[in-house]
Amino acid sequence: MKLKLGVIGCGKKxxxxIDTWSQRTDIDxxxxxxxxxxxxxxxxxxLxxxxxxxxxxxxxxQTLLSEQGSTLDAVYICTPHAVHANQALAALELNLDVLLEKPMVTTVDEAKALQSAQQASGKQLVVAYQGGLSPLVHQLKExxxxxxxxxLMSINAxxxxxxxxxxxxxxxxxPEISGGGFMFDTGAHMxxxxxxxxxxxxxxxxxxxxNHNFPVDIVTTVIGELADGMLFSMHACGKSIRCTSRIECFFTDYVVRVCAWGRWIEIEDRDGNIERKEQESANNLMNVFLQTKDGNIQNPSDIEQGLHMAKLWDAIKLSASKSGAPVAC
Incomplete structure (x- = not known):
């Protein structure tokens, strides 16, 4: 049975x-x-x-949802960050499953509102982080x-x-539309x-x-501590070369590197031997959404994770506003 999909936002991503999904036989x-x-x-x-x-x-x-909502199974939302919450709320209230681009929301209150709407509707909301849906990332998590x-001794991203x-x-x-700069846009994947x-x-x-004279943050550096005392760091530079990322996990016996989108992973042992695996992402995003929608798997990128992210972003902004003073999450 084909998924009847509506798309809100037709920019580059x-x-x-759409180019990938229109080649599939299970999506209309x-x-x-x-x-x-x-x-x-x-x-x-x-198309x-x-x-x-x-x-x-x-x-x-609003007109799309009003006129087509009853004919759809789901919507994919790919719009400016500040309108994600209202659009996803409206879709959930029409009992539609939602594939929502990252970041899920710009505030903790928006995340909590989506949480209530999702629970009331019983529908799924999957946040479209490629890394959050990547089998390579979830295998590393396991x-x-x-x-x-x-x-695991530390993480440097x-x-x-x-x-x-x-x-x-x-x-x-x-800022009023984006909710932040490079760290909250591309850096949100990291x-x-x-x-x-x-x-x-x-x-x-x-x-x-x-900000380097731009209206939003361009370079952001974060250091932090987990509840168990493990240290981590994150660095985002929005004025450099082509878009690339590397998240390094330092273990006692290995170093494992993965990109923020979960497209590849490298596992290096003590002798310097490196095993590399790769994962295609465009169809994987839709495959995971369909499996989640149909109840075949647990939602791997859900509202709880979106709320966790919103709290982290709030803490980062608050610390930066205090010249780097430590802030409790």
């Missing part, structure tokens, strides 16, 4: 997914929405190139719990991109994957940010 993209007519025409052309029928196109998401590589100049003038650099791998809850963080 969404159009890439029924309607799309974007305020930009150019974006709508672009995704229409993608047409794959032999898909004409879709209903809207420039207003390996940490079973001490396959020995005791970094992510970088030519983000500052690429998105000059873009909504991503408008924060989410790191938080999933940490063996204990965060106890405290100390953070500093530098």
């Amino acid at each position: 969404s159009s890439q997914y 993209i029924v309607c799309v929405c974007d305020p930009s007519e150019g974006a709508l025409q672009h995704v229409k052309a993608i 047409s190139a794959h032999g898909r029928k004409e879709v209903h196109a809207y420039q207003d998401w 390996d940490i719990a079973t001490k396959r590589y020995g005791d 970094a992510i970088w991109e030519d983000w500052a100049d690429t998105y000059t003038g873009h909504w991503k650099q408008v 924060m989410n994957t790191t938080s999933m791998l940490c063996s204990q809850p965060f106890a405290s963080v100390s953070a500093k940010m530098n």
Whole structure:
């Protein structure tokens, strides 16, 4: 049975997914929405190139949900961060399953509102972190719990991109819409994957940010401690080369590296031997969403994790506002 899917937001990332999903036989993209007519025409052309029928196109998401909500099974939401909560709430209230782009929300209160709506509807909300849905990341999480590589001693994570100049003038650099800068945009992948791998809850963080004359943070450094005393660090640089990341987990017997999106993992032993595994992400995102929606697996990237992330981001911002003073999570 085909999933009847509506898409809210047809920007770069969404159009890439539409290109992948329109080649599948188990998904019927029924309607799309974007305020930009150019974006709508672009995704229409993608669907047409794959032999898909004409879709209903809207420039207003409320109208899409009002007119098409009863015909849909689920929606994929890929819009500016500040509107995620309202759009996901409206979809859940229509008893639709939701695949929601990261970050889930911009505030803890929004996360709690989504939590209540999801519980009332009984539907699934999956946050579309590739790392959060990656089998490689979840296997590493299990390996940490079973001490396959020995005791986890520390985690050092970094992510970088030519983000500052690429998105000059873009909504991503408008604080009221984005909810933050590079750390909360691309860096959110690093924060989410790191938080999933940490063996204990965060106890405290100390953070500093530098905007480098942009309206939002461009460089952020975080050091912190888990409840069990393990130390970790995260660094995000939004004025560098192509988008790349590396999260290094230091064990007593191995060093394991994974990218923030869970696309690859490297396992290095004491002799310097490295085993590398890779994972395709675009179809994996939809595969995991469908399995979660159908109740075949437990939601691997749920609202609880989104709430955890919101609390972490609040602590990072608070510490940065206090010149790096430690803040309890």
